[in-house]
Amino acid sequence: MPELPEVETIKRALEKSILGKKITGVIVYEPRVIREPKKEAFIKGLQGVTIKNILRRGKLLILELSSGKSLAIHLKMTGQLVYPGNGKASRVSFKLSDGKTLDFNDQRLFGELRLIDNWHDLKFIQKLGPEPFALTPEEFKKRLAEKKTKIKPLLMDQNFISGIGNLYAAEVLFRARINPARPAASLSGKEKELLFKEIKNTLQEAIKYQGSSVDSYVKLNGQPGNYVKYHKVYDRQGKPCLVCKQSIQRIALGGRGTYFCPHCQPR
DNA sequence: AATGGGACCTGCGCGC
DNA sequence: TGCGCGCAGGTCCCAT
Numbered sequence: 232m233p234e235l236p237e238v239e240t241i242k243r244a245l246e247k248s249i250l251g252k253k254i255t256g257v258i259v260y261e262p263r264v265i266r267e268p269k270k271e272a273f274i275k276g277l278q279g280v281t282i283k284n285i286l287r288r289g290k291l292l293i294l295e296l297s298s299g300k301s302l303a304i305h306l307k308m309t310g311q312l313v314y315p316g317n318g319k320a321s322r323v324s325f326k327l328s329d330g331k332t333l334d335f336n337d338q339r340l341f342g343e344l345r346l347i348d349n350w351h352d353l354k355f356i357q358k359l360g361p362e363p364f365a366l367t368p369e370e371f372k373k374r375l376a377e378k379k380t381k382i383k384p385l386l387m388d389q390n391f392i393s394g395i396g397n398l399y400a401a402e403v404l405f406r407a408r409i410n411p412a413r414p415a416a417s418l419s420g421k422e423k424e425l426l427f428k429e430i431k432n433t434l435q436e437a438i439k440y441q442g443s444s445v446d447s448y449v450k451l452n453g454q455p456g457n458y459v460k461y462h463k464v465y466d467r468q469g470k471p472c473l474v475c476k477q478s479i480q481r482i483a484l485g486g487r488g489t490y491f492c493p494h495c496q497p498r
Numbered sequence: 499a500a501t502g503g504g505a506c507c508t509g510c511g512c513g514c
Numbered sequence: 515t516g517c518g519c520g521c522a523g524g525t526c527c528c529a530t
Contacts, residue, residue: 308524446522487523
């Protein structure tokens with residue numbers, strides 16, 4: 232479940248530690264995580280290239296390379312990047328010119344590595360909604376206007392707005408005091424403004440604390456992020472609401488576990 | 499357009 | 515105790 236704050240945390244750490252270094256070799260332990268091209272071409276295409284630029288779009292990490300190609304990394308549920316690598320449970324290991332390795336770990340193999348000519352051409356990128364931090368309240372309200380879906384699945388829709396997953400959708404809606412099952416179109420102008428504000432606030436705060444380590448997210452150095460202790464609803468079912476003391480509920484919405492306070496977030 | 503389901507995966511927690 | 519089952523969720527894809 233790495234979402235925008237977790238991927239941003241990793242991106243910033245990568246910039247400090249591997250930017251400008253050369254990939255001197257690639258060891259593939261689990262070919263299934265390499266989505267394109269085939270393993271041999273993937274290894275060959277990365278051999279000897281320098282990492283020129285590191286970007287994030289939504290939850291996707293992009294390393295631009297001296298060859299003109301890019302390495303796109305999606306961590307999906309359980310993907311990790313660890314530097315310096317320790318070789319433990321690594322699916323793919325990148326040897327760098329500093330003698331250390333960058334390890335890609337992924338227990339469940341949902342993660343995706345792609346070596347591509349132009350990352351702008353990725354279908355995922357072409358359909359991707361705007362970055363929360365590059366959006367104005369007016370634009371956000373406008374995008375919300377015609378939507379008939381429930382607000383929580385909509386926030387998680389990467390084509391609507393990028394970077395928000397199950398965890399931060401729950402946290403944001405609690406802070407905006409909006410019930411996750413509300414139809415998006417039913418939100419008042421004030422609620423839309425507050426929601427947008429809380430999206431930015433929550434993501435910013437989570438980045439400050441370097442992400443939420445529930446499940447398997449770790450920072451580039453292998454250590455957990457610190458934001459879990461600030462969660463107000465996620466994974467807190469049955470526990471007292473930090474505002475009103477009522478029990479936090481968990482329901483299924485769009486097939487996903489959804490946490491909220493029935494008192495603070497009424498229908 | 500929206501919604502629901504399955505697929506991809508594996509480790510964990512639960513019930514019996 | 516041990517086993518089998520369901521669940522967890524990011525994204526894509528298909529069906530309705």
